[in-house]
Amino acid sequence: MDKLHFDQHISRHFNEELELIKSQMLTMGGKVETQLDDAVAALLDADSGLARDVVFREEEIDALEVQIDEDCTTLIARRQPAASDLRMVMAVSKTIRDLERIGDESKKIAKMAIILSEEGDAPRGYIEVRHIASGVRKMLHDSLDAFTRYDSDAALKTLKADDQIDLEYKSALRELITYMMEDPRSISRVMNVLWALRSLERVGDHAKNICEHTVYLVKGKDIRHGNTEALDS
Known part of the structure; x- marks a missing residue:
């Protein structure tokens, strides 16, 4: 596991400020995890x-x-951090954007839940929702844990789990489209389940992004867009 050291600064206040933004991000992450759990x-x-x-x-x-x-932004302006300190600030800034978008996707799932609860009997697709939701919730939790521990290896392992989420989403999509073709009366309700599944797939994408931010923080390498070769350069 890669370790970073953010406690070597002359200014104790700088250390505290770095730790504060990380702590705030993790608090936000915990709230987003709860949001996703509750929405599902x-x-x-x-x-x-x-x-x-x-x-x-x-x-x-x-x-x-x-x-x-x-x-x-204030920390960058006041302290003008460099090297790993700047990467920490930038990684936090990028991660909170992904967390906010996960919150948005959770809100979309919740809205679908309201619509479906008003329509009565549960349509097809709930088994797929439960299964994919379990995978993306684990991805989100593990991505934040890897960031907390500055563990780039764990981040890379978690990042690769998104491929399986994508495969399961495509499989569910094919199955539910087939079902709607066989029973056109189900189209409206099953489409709402599909929107929820789409949101879950997007949560997996954002968890993957958080893993990429962690690798950037620890290694100083940008592995977005599948550029994992950067780690070997």
Whole structure:
């Protein structure tokens, strides 16, 4: 595991400021994990009350992104960090954007949960939702854990899990489209499940991005767009 050292600065306040933005990001990450868990639970349990709570709480995620981003900008302006310190600030700034978008996707799932709970009987696709949701929730948790521990190896391992999520999403998409063709009466309701599945697939993409930010932080290498060869250069 790669270790970074952010405790070697002359200024104790600088150390505290770096630690604060990381801590704020992880607090935001915890809230986003809860949002995703609750959105999926609301969909599977047809719990419109919980779904509305998820929609309401999304504003808190947005406010956290704005606050942390402002703190990152202020830190850059005041301290003019370089090397790993600058990578830390930039990695936090990029990660909170992905976390905010995961919050957006959770809100979309919650909205689908409200619609589906009002339509009555559960349509097809809930097994796929449960399975894919389990995978993306693990990806999100593991991506944040890798960032916390500055573990680029764990980040790379978690990043690769997105390929399986994509395969499962495409398989579910084919199966549900076939079902709708066989039973056109189901189209409206099953489409809402498909939108929820699409949001879950996007959560996996954002968790993958967080892993890429962690590799950038630890290794100083940009591996976006599949550029893992950068690690060997």
